Amino acid sequence: MGGTDPTGSHYFDAEQAAPSRPVRYVFRGACGDITVESDAGVFSHGSLDKATALLIGHINNLDPGSVPPAGDLLDIGCGAGPVALALAARFPGRRVWAVDTNTRAVGLCAANAAANGLTNITACRPEECPDGTSFALVCSNPPVRIGKEALHSLLLHWLTRLAPGALALLVIGRHLGSDSLQKWLVAQGLPATRLSSAKGFRVLGVRPAQG
Numbered sequence: 001m002g003g004t005d006p007t008g009s010h011y012f013d014a015e016q017a018a019p020s021r022p023v024r025y026v027f028r029g030a031c032g033d034i035t036v037e038s039d040a041g042v043f044s045h046g047s048l049d050k051a052t053a054l055l056i057g058h059i060n061n062l063d064p065g066s067v068p069p070a071g072d073l074l075d076i077g078c079g080a081g082p083v084a085l086a087l088a089a090r091f092p093g094r095r096v097w098a099v100d101t102n103t104r105a106v107g108l109c110a111a112n113a114a115a116n117g118l119t120n121i122t123a124c125r126p127e128e129c130p131d132g133t134s135f136a137l138v139c140s141n142p143p144v145r146i147g148k149e150a151l152h153s154l155l156l157h158w159l160t161r162l163a164p165g166a167l168a169l170l171v172i173g174r175h176l177g178s179d180s181l182q183k184w185l186v187a188q189g190l191p192a193t194r195l196s197s198a199k200g201f202r203v204l205g206v207r208p209a210q211g
Protein backbone atom coordinates (compact mmCIF):
# COMPACT_ATOMS: atom_id res chain seq x y z
CA MET A 1 0.00 0.00 0.00
CA GLY A 2 2.04 2.91 -1.21
CA GLY A 3 0.28 6.06 -2.42
CA THR A 4 -3.20 7.41 -2.10
CA ASP A 5 -6.43 5.44 -1.87
CA PRO A 6 -9.44 6.18 -4.15
CA THR A 7 -10.54 8.98 -1.80
CA GLY A 8 -7.14 10.71 -2.16
CA SER A 9 -6.03 9.93 1.41
CA HIS A 10 -2.57 8.62 2.36
CA TYR A 11 -2.43 5.84 4.95
CA PHE A 12 -0.50 8.20 7.25
CA ASP A 13 -3.06 11.05 7.15
CA ALA A 14 -4.64 11.73 10.55
CA GLU A 15 -8.23 11.34 9.35
CA GLN A 16 -9.34 8.80 6.78
CA ALA A 17 -12.17 9.45 4.32
CA ALA A 18 -12.46 5.86 3.07
CA PRO A 19 -15.56 4.06 4.37
CA SER A 20 -14.71 1.45 6.98
CA ARG A 21 -14.25 -2.06 5.54
CA PRO A 22 -12.91 -4.31 8.31
CA VAL A 23 -10.99 -7.46 7.28
CA ARG A 24 -9.34 -9.83 9.75
CA TYR A 25 -6.08 -11.70 9.42
CA VAL A 26 -4.19 -14.01 11.76
CA PHE A 27 -0.45 -14.36 12.38
CA ARG A 28 1.68 -16.44 14.71
CA GLY A 29 2.86 -14.68 17.85
CA ALA A 30 5.28 -15.94 20.50
CA CYS A 31 2.48 -17.64 22.48
CA GLY A 32 -0.02 -18.56 19.76
CA ASP A 33 -2.17 -17.02 17.07
CA ILE A 34 -2.92 -13.30 17.12
CA THR A 35 -5.91 -11.91 15.23
CA VAL A 36 -5.74 -8.44 13.70
CA GLU A 37 -8.70 -6.47 12.43
CA SER A 38 -7.46 -4.26 9.61
CA ASP A 39 -9.43 -1.54 7.86
CA ALA A 40 -9.52 0.70 4.80
CA GLY A 41 -7.29 3.75 5.16
CA VAL A 42 -4.81 1.91 7.39
CA PHE A 43 -1.54 0.38 6.16
CA SER A 44 -1.74 -3.23 4.95
CA HIS A 45 -5.49 -3.64 4.72
CA GLY A 46 -6.51 -7.29 4.64
CA SER A 47 -3.26 -9.12 5.31
CA LEU A 48 0.04 -8.99 7.17
CA ASP A 49 2.63 -6.96 5.25
CA LYS A 50 5.67 -9.04 4.13
CA ALA A 51 8.19 -6.69 5.75
CA THR A 52 6.19 -6.67 8.99
CA ALA A 53 6.15 -10.49 8.94
CA LEU A 54 9.95 -10.51 8.78
CA LEU A 55 10.16 -8.13 11.75
CA ILE A 56 7.70 -10.23 13.76
CA GLY A 57 9.87 -13.29 13.14
CA HIS A 58 12.71 -11.44 14.90
CA ILE A 59 10.44 -10.35 17.77
CA ASN A 60 9.18 -13.90 18.37
CA ASN A 61 12.77 -15.13 18.60
CA LEU A 62 14.11 -12.38 20.88
CA ASP A 63 15.57 -13.58 24.15
CA PRO A 64 13.85 -11.56 26.92
CA GLY A 65 17.20 -11.50 28.75
CA SER A 66 18.69 -9.50 25.88
CA VAL A 67 16.34 -6.56 26.54
CA PRO A 68 17.45 -4.23 29.36
CA PRO A 69 15.14 -4.22 32.41
CA ALA A 70 14.72 -0.42 32.45
CA GLY A 71 12.56 1.28 29.85
CA ASP A 72 9.37 0.58 27.92
CA LEU A 73 8.83 -0.97 24.50
CA LEU A 74 7.74 1.03 21.44
CA ASP A 75 6.23 0.43 18.01
CA ILE A 76 6.70 3.56 15.84
CA GLY A 77 3.81 3.69 13.34
CA CYS A 78 1.62 0.89 14.71
CA GLY A 79 -1.06 0.83 12.01
CA ALA A 80 -3.60 -1.83 13.01
CA GLY A 81 -1.05 -3.07 15.55
CA PRO A 82 0.66 -6.31 14.42
CA VAL A 83 4.13 -5.29 15.66
CA ALA A 84 2.84 -3.94 18.98
CA LEU A 85 0.71 -7.07 19.48
CA ALA A 86 3.72 -9.32 18.77
CA LEU A 87 5.81 -7.30 21.27
CA ALA A 88 3.10 -7.44 23.93
CA ALA A 89 2.78 -11.22 23.54
CA ARG A 90 6.55 -11.78 23.66
CA PHE A 91 7.05 -9.44 26.65
CA PRO A 92 3.85 -9.72 28.73
CA GLY A 93 5.36 -7.95 31.74
CA ARG A 94 6.44 -4.83 29.82
CA ARG A 95 4.55 -1.68 28.78
CA VAL A 96 4.29 -1.38 24.97
CA TRP A 97 3.65 2.05 23.43
CA ALA A 98 2.03 1.88 19.99
CA VAL A 99 2.04 5.30 18.31
CA ASP A 100 0.55 6.46 15.03
CA THR A 101 -0.59 9.71 13.47
CA ASN A 102 -3.57 7.96 11.82
CA THR A 103 -6.54 8.13 14.22
CA ARG A 104 -8.23 5.10 12.69
CA ALA A 105 -5.02 3.08 13.14
CA VAL A 106 -4.73 4.03 16.82
CA GLY A 107 -8.34 2.96 17.45
CA LEU A 108 -7.82 -0.33 15.62
CA CYS A 109 -4.62 -1.10 17.50
CA ALA A 110 -6.31 -0.47 20.86
CA ALA A 111 -9.28 -2.65 19.89
CA ASN A 112 -6.98 -5.40 18.63
CA ALA A 113 -5.02 -5.35 21.89
CA ALA A 114 -8.25 -5.77 23.86
CA ALA A 115 -9.60 -8.48 21.55
CA ASN A 116 -6.39 -10.50 22.00
CA GLY A 117 -6.35 -10.02 25.79
CA LEU A 118 -3.09 -8.04 25.63
CA THR A 119 -3.50 -5.49 28.42
CA ASN A 120 0.07 -4.09 28.29
CA ILE A 121 -0.38 -1.98 25.11
CA THR A 122 -1.02 1.77 25.16
CA ALA A 123 -2.08 2.89 21.66
CA CYS A 124 -1.98 6.64 21.16
CA ARG A 125 -0.92 9.56 19.01
CA PRO A 126 2.86 10.16 19.16
CA GLU A 127 2.54 13.36 21.22
CA GLU A 128 0.58 11.47 23.90
CA CYS A 129 3.62 9.35 24.81
CA PRO A 130 5.27 11.29 27.69
CA ASP A 131 8.53 13.02 26.73
CA GLY A 132 10.47 11.43 29.57
CA THR A 133 9.75 7.85 28.49
CA SER A 134 12.84 5.89 27.50
CA PHE A 135 12.80 2.64 25.56
CA ALA A 136 14.50 -0.71 26.06
CA LEU A 137 13.24 -2.08 22.74
CA VAL A 138 11.87 -0.23 19.70
CA CYS A 139 10.45 -2.11 16.72
CA SER A 140 9.12 -0.50 13.58
CA ASN A 141 8.16 -0.93 9.98
CA PRO A 142 8.64 2.83 9.60
CA PRO A 143 6.62 5.15 7.35
CA VAL A 144 9.16 5.53 4.55
CA ARG A 145 6.48 7.12 2.32
CA ILE A 146 6.42 10.31 4.42
CA GLY A 147 9.70 11.31 2.72
CA LYS A 148 13.36 11.16 3.68
CA GLU A 149 13.56 14.32 5.79
CA ALA A 150 10.41 13.54 7.75
CA LEU A 151 11.56 9.94 8.27
CA HIS A 152 14.95 11.09 9.52
CA SER A 153 13.45 13.50 12.02
CA LEU A 154 10.94 10.84 13.17
CA LEU A 155 13.73 8.31 13.77
CA LEU A 156 15.93 10.82 15.59
CA HIS A 157 12.99 11.84 17.79
CA TRP A 158 12.51 8.26 19.06
CA LEU A 159 15.95 6.64 18.74
CA THR A 160 17.63 9.29 20.88
CA ARG A 161 15.42 7.95 23.69
CA LEU A 162 16.92 4.45 23.69
CA ALA A 163 17.92 3.31 27.21
CA PRO A 164 21.49 2.07 27.81
CA GLY A 165 21.86 -1.37 26.18
CA ALA A 166 18.59 -0.98 24.26
CA LEU A 167 17.93 -2.28 20.76
CA ALA A 168 15.85 -0.91 17.89
CA LEU A 169 14.77 -3.20 15.06
CA LEU A 170 13.75 -1.47 11.82
CA VAL A 171 12.53 -3.30 8.71
CA ILE A 172 12.94 -1.46 5.41
CA GLY A 173 12.81 -2.44 1.75
CA ARG A 174 16.05 -2.35 -0.20
CA HIS A 175 14.17 -0.47 -2.92
CA LEU A 176 13.05 2.02 -0.26
CA GLY A 177 16.60 2.89 0.76
CA SER A 178 17.50 0.48 3.59
CA ASP A 179 21.21 0.64 2.86
CA SER A 180 21.40 4.43 2.68
CA LEU A 181 19.29 4.68 5.85
CA GLN A 182 21.76 2.38 7.63
CA LYS A 183 24.65 4.66 6.57
CA TRP A 184 22.71 7.73 7.69
CA LEU A 185 22.02 6.20 11.13
CA VAL A 186 25.71 5.43 11.60
CA ALA A 187 26.56 9.01 10.57
CA GLN A 188 24.21 10.23 13.34
CA GLY A 189 26.23 8.26 15.89
CA LEU A 190 23.62 5.48 16.14
CA PRO A 191 25.41 2.14 15.54
CA ALA A 192 23.31 0.29 12.94
CA THR A 193 23.98 -3.17 11.55
CA ARG A 194 22.13 -5.41 9.11
CA LEU A 195 20.67 -8.32 11.10
CA SER A 196 18.94 -10.09 8.24
CA SER A 197 17.93 -9.76 4.64
CA ALA A 198 15.07 -11.59 2.94
CA LYS A 199 12.64 -11.05 0.07
CA GLY A 200 14.05 -7.61 -0.69
CA PHE A 201 13.82 -6.37 2.91
CA ARG A 202 16.49 -5.70 5.51
CA VAL A 203 16.12 -5.78 9.27
CA LEU A 204 18.49 -3.24 10.82
CA GLY A 205 19.54 -3.41 14.46
CA VAL A 206 20.26 0.01 15.97
CA ARG A 207 21.96 0.68 19.32
CA PRO A 208 21.92 3.85 21.42
CA ALA A 209 24.40 6.61 20.63
CA GLN A 210 27.65 6.19 22.58
CA GLY A 211 28.59 8.61 25.32
Ligand SMILES: C[S@@+](CC[C@H](N)C(=O)[O-])C[C@H]1O[C@@H](n2cnc3c(N)ncnc32)[C@H](O)[C@@H]1O
Pocket residue numbers: 011012013042043044049052076077078079080081082083099100101102105126141142143144146154
Ligand atom coordinates in the same frame (compact mmCIF):
# COMPACT_ATOMS: atom_id res chain seq x y z
C1 LIG B 1 4.67 1.05 7.04
S1 LIG B 1 3.29 1.43 8.09
C2 LIG B 1 3.45 0.14 9.31
C3 LIG B 1 2.14 -0.14 10.03
C4 LIG B 1 2.15 -1.34 10.98
N1 LIG B 1 3.22 -1.24 11.96
C5 LIG B 1 2.31 -2.63 10.18
O1 LIG B 1 3.45 -3.13 10.15
O2 LIG B 1 1.33 -3.11 9.61
C6 LIG B 1 3.85 2.90 8.90
C7 LIG B 1 2.86 3.55 9.84
O3 LIG B 1 3.46 4.76 10.35
C8 LIG B 1 2.43 5.73 10.53
N2 LIG B 1 3.05 7.07 10.61
C9 LIG B 1 3.29 7.97 9.62
N3 LIG B 1 3.86 9.08 10.10
C10 LIG B 1 4.02 8.86 11.43
C11 LIG B 1 4.58 9.64 12.49
N4 LIG B 1 5.09 10.85 12.29
N5 LIG B 1 4.55 9.13 13.74
C12 LIG B 1 4.02 7.90 13.97
N6 LIG B 1 3.49 7.12 13.01
C13 LIG B 1 3.49 7.59 11.76
C14 LIG B 1 1.50 5.50 9.36
O4 LIG B 1 0.23 6.05 9.60
C15 LIG B 1 1.52 3.96 9.25
O5 LIG B 1 0.49 3.40 9.99
